[in-house]
Amino acid sequence: MHPVEEPKNLEAVMGLIMHSGNAKSFGMEAVQAAKEGDFEKADQKLEEANEELVNAHHAQTGLLTQEASGEKFEVTLLMVHAQDHLMNAITFLDLVKELIDVHKKVNVRD
Structure with missing residues (x-):
């Protein structure tokens, strides 16, 4: 067996x-929640992404x-x-955190 x-x-x-x-999916859900102004949900989804x-x-x-x-085993x-x-997923979640911060700042100005 290989x-x-x-x-x-x-x-x-x-x-x-x-x-x-799963982490990437939760990250996308976090961005969507932030776009809707639901930062509590965005933070929750980001926490779920981090758990994944x-x-x-x-x-x-x-x-x-x-x-x-x-x-040792062969890299496949x-x-x-x-x-x-x-x-x-790691890179994507780094970007998600930045996007959520931007949405929070824009939301404060509205």
């Missing part, structure tokens, strides 16, 4: 994809720990895809 296809590794890789995708990022990081840390302990397209999801 090391990435081992259940624990596949679970970690799929966890990276799933939790990162923490879950994604746990999956990533598990894989890194395995490799650091000598359990699926693993690269999973890491890409995580990095995009």
Whole structure:
């Protein structure tokens, strides 16, 4: 069996994809709430997004720990895809935070 296809590794890789995708979705919901002036909901969605990022990081840390302990495995397209999801989610949420701040400032002026 290919090391990435081992259940624990596949679970970690799929966890990276799933939790990162959830983080991005919650981030988009946060922006939509901010656009509507519902900053309490925006903050709640941003908190949910951050929780998903923490879950994604746990999956990533598990894989890194395995490799650091000598359990080497080949990097596959699926693993690269999973890491890409995580990095995009992190970048996207950084932008979401800035957009929410802008909406808060514009809302105060209205």
